[in-house]
Amino acid sequence: MSSYAKRMDNIKGSDIREILKLTQQPDIISFAGGLPAPELFPIEKIKTAAVEVLNKHGRKALQYGPTEGYIPLRNKIVNQVKKFGIDSNYNNILITSGSQQGLDMIAKLYIDPEDVILCESPSYLGALNAFKAYEPKFIEVKTDNNGMLMDDLEVHLKNNEKIKLIYVIPEFQNPTGRTWSVERRKKLVELANKYNVIIVEDNPYGELRFDGQLNPSVKSFDTENKVIYLGTFSKIFCPGYRTAWILASEDIIHKLIFIKQGIDLQTSTIAQYDINEFMEMYDIEEHIKELVSVYRERRNIMLDEMKKTFPKEVIFTYPEGGLFTWVELPERVNTRDLLVKAVEKKVAFVPGGSFFPNGGNECCMRLNYSNMKPDKIKQGVDILSELIKNELK
Amino acid sequence: MSSYAKRMDNIKGSDIREILKLTQQPDIISFAGGLPAPELFPIEKIKTAAVEVLNKHGRKALQYGPTEGYIPLRNKIVNQVKKFGIDSNYNNILITSGSQQGLDMIAKLYIDPEDVILCESPSYLGALNAFKAYEPKFIEVKTDNNGMLMDDLEVHLKNNEKIKLIYVIPEFQNPTGRTWSVERRKKLVELANKYNVIIVEDNPYGELRFDGQLNPSVKSFDTENKVIYLGTFSKIFCPGYRTAWILASEDIIHKLIFIKQGIDLQTSTIAQYDINEFMEMYDIEEHIKELVSVYRERRNIMLDEMKKTFPKEVIFTYPEGGLFTWVELPERVNTRDLLVKAVEKKVAFVPGGSFFPNGGNECCMRLNYSNMKPDKIKQGVDILSELIKNELK
Structure with a gap:
């Protein structure tokens, strides 16, 4: 009899996705999903690039392509990550169908049931969901405003033999928005080397910095190929293409290519050509500057309110x-x-408990400020504020 | 220490994908991959549809969308599968990133290590690769020109408690090109009901029929929600979009949605909008007719030669x-x-051994005729013919 696999005990729906459904109603003020501002999508430029792709490369762009991805795009990514101090070549880069797929693939590569994943407490819900399918145990490492506490991390590394991965989001962390100090990044690599554990560095937002200078990535301090780095076009371009990348040593990439052959053969060829052509024809840095300027204003408005x-x-x-x-x-x-x-009053957010793999912390929440326009942000914060005051009465 | 997961012992590179790399050299006559003829891609129409999508729906098409897929496209699929006798609604349909992803998801839903998958002998290499990651055992069921031998199938169903899935490609099977009789299809459903096992019916080529009438699918005989049906736009439209679907009971779709949230959140929004718009503006049946007419000629030329x-x-x-x-x-x-x-003489094919999960049968090969033009097909067959004659000397 075809009963479901044991792993299905771990695979439940995600709060975020269920709430995303709600937020498709046009009158909702949504602070829930991590959605970019759609009014900033460079639609006219994308149209020009898409037409150019079909004119110049139609037969190739619509056909099957190699699992590892389109080389010109991988070369552009090599260039794009230099700002984080990463020195690589296109053989270090595998195109994925969103960073979500990258997280699934990495867990597939390393995790047997009962293996341990260390993560920040709290950590990104979508990553935890991807990992859960492989039946790991999670240990939450304590954090402060400068990232993981290195003493707490080392205690776990010392006392647990089954640790396979340390999952971190050092830049504008999801869900907390916090950024790791450079010192902690260096120390993290030292500890990973000492205890021979893989670091998964997830950096979807790093280029969206409103204040100060870009930080060097954890990957930039990697001396022994211990860091697998994830980047994406979802936040600096458009999520609808589902195009992202894994950057790692050629050995690891080679294994991940085998995995990708089994799970979807390759990421959309035409999506890769379209993004590549956009980057040929236009300056993506200009686009990112515009995003930063708009999102900075929205952060200011939300935080001020x-x-x-x-x-x-x-x-x-x-x-x-x-x-x-x-x-x-x-x-x-x-x-x-x-x-x-809140939803009764047409405001949505993500309850914080979902970001703690071992539960608890039901008194927290994550608020997104990129997707709503300034007047809606103010209005939504005011509604939340009233509701919170009522709770505290 | 971060060693790879146990499942990686099963995950190796695929012959097909390695050979696909070879076939990117322009002077190779490739009978290897299952590649559509790129000269038949309706590039101008796709361009018109893509521009229309960006004009009308740019902000939605470039944004995140729901995991289950774009409803207008799912409704078109409901209509598209009616020709195979399938009565469904959009809640039965989940959009996947290629059928390869559908195969991965189904194995993720059902297969624990040591569970058994029954398949045709031989069967599709890509499916076997997807399944292998979940550490099943394969039992190859004997086949003839009318499909699986039902007596052999029942012997296995009777004698093995751990059978979770029966994987079949009843129409123009990969790799054999054979088609199941209607009688066997009915009998398959009867046996699946009797032994309470799930059937996975993979139908990527069913619409590409050169002679005679379309057959009713196995799914059309499904009385107890035992059949999970896979279809795709890769062979009737363009593979570069990586857009396909799973059709099953709402209960099963619901579970698969949870899985998809973990592995890639959703299939490319803009790919779904583009295909939907193409189907709004143009008659995909006309396009399929053209494919059938060209592929029929190519089959004739290859088989005659x-x-x-x-x-x-x-x-x-x-x-x-x-x-x-x-x-x-x-x-x-x-x-x-x-x-x-053969590759020394610039001809490629896929050796047959790869299609038998339990090995053996190294004297077979699979030849594709859709990708090469008539003169190349003749030339390639002649070269193969000489090589075979030399082997038999």
Whole structure:
């Protein structure tokens, strides 16, 4: 009898995706998903690039292509990651169908049931969901405003033989919006080398920095091929193409290519050609500058309004870039219940509990500021503020 | 220490993909991959549709979308599969990133290590590769020109408790080009009901029928939601979009949606909009008619030339549609060795051994006729013919 596989006990729906459905109603003020601002998609330029691809390369762009991806695009990625101090060549790069696929592939490569994944506490829900299918145990490493606490990390590395991966989002972390100090990044690589463990560095937002200078990536300090780096076009270009990349040593990429052959053969050829052509014809850095300028304003508006209206007991992070701020309410507030009330008032967010793989922390929430326009942001924060005040009464 | 997961012992490179790399050299006559004829891609119409999508729906088409896929496209698929006797609605349909992803997802849903998958002997290499990651055992069921032998199938169903899936390609099978009789299709469903096992029906080529009438699918005889049906736009439109579908009961689709959230969130939004728009603006049936007419001619040319030039000891199938013919050489010939010699003469094919999950049968080969133009087909068959004659000397 065809019963489901054991791993299905771990695979449940994601709060984020269920809420994303809600947010497709046009009158919802959504702080939920990590959606880019659609009004900034460079539609006219994309049209020009897409027509050019079909004129110049139609037969190749619509055909099957190699599993590892389109070489001109991989070369552009080599160039794109230099700003994070990464020195690579196209053989280090495998194109994936979104970074979500990269996370699935990495877990498939390393994780047997009962193996351990270390992650920040809290960490990105989508990554935890990808990993869960491989039946790992999660150990949450303590964090502060400068990233993982290295002492706590080393205690776990010392005491646990089954640790396979350390998953981190050092830049504008999801969900907290926090950024790791450079010192912690260096120390992380040292510890990974010492205990011979792979680091997965997820950097979807790194280029969206509003204040200060770009940081060198963890990968830039990698001396022993211990760091697998993930980047994506979803946040600096458009998520609808589902085009991202894994950057790692050629040995690891080689194994990941075998995995990708089994799971989808290759990422959309025409998506790769379209993005490549856009980058040939236009300056993606100009586009990123525009995103940064708009998102900076939206962060300012959200954070200012939160400062002005949220009760004093409520704590939140001040992100230097990326898409999210993280709110901690007094422990007696349950944000899953709060969400139900908020949605009645047409405001959505993601309850924080989902970001802790081992549960708890139901008093937190993640707020996104990139997707809504300024007046909606103000209005939504004011509604949340009233609801929170009611909870605290 | 981060060693690879146990499943990686099963995940090796695929012959097909390695050979596909070879076939990117422009002077190779490739009978290897299952590549559509690129000169038939409706590039101008696709351009018109793509521009229309960006004009009308740019902000939505470039944004994240729902995991299950774009509803207008799912409705078109409901209509598209009616010709195979399938009665469904859009809730039965989940858009996947190629059928390869569908195969991976189904194995993820059902297969624990040591579970058993029944398949035709031989069966599609790509499916076997997708399944292998989940560490199943394969039992090859005997086949003849009318499909699986039902007696042999029932013996296995009776004697093995761990059977989870029966994987079949009833129409223009890959690699053999054979088509199941309607009687066997009905019997297959009867047995699946009796032994409570899931059937995976893979139908990428069914619409490419050169002679006679379309057959009702196995799914059309499904009375107890035992059949999961896979279809794709890769062979009737363009593979570069990596857009396909799973059609199954709502319960199964619901579980598969959870899985898809973990592995890539969703299939490319813009690919789905582009295909949908193409189907709005143009008649895809007209396009399929053109493919059928060109591929029929190519099949005729290949098969005629094989009849004329191949030695008498060589047996091959006569496909009524699809992309492949299957060649059995005398047992003393090893087609992996033959391939090396053929590639020296600039001809490629896929050695048959790869299509038998439990090994053996190294004297077979799969030939594709859809990708090469008539003069190249003749030339390639003649070269193969000479090489085979040399082997048999």
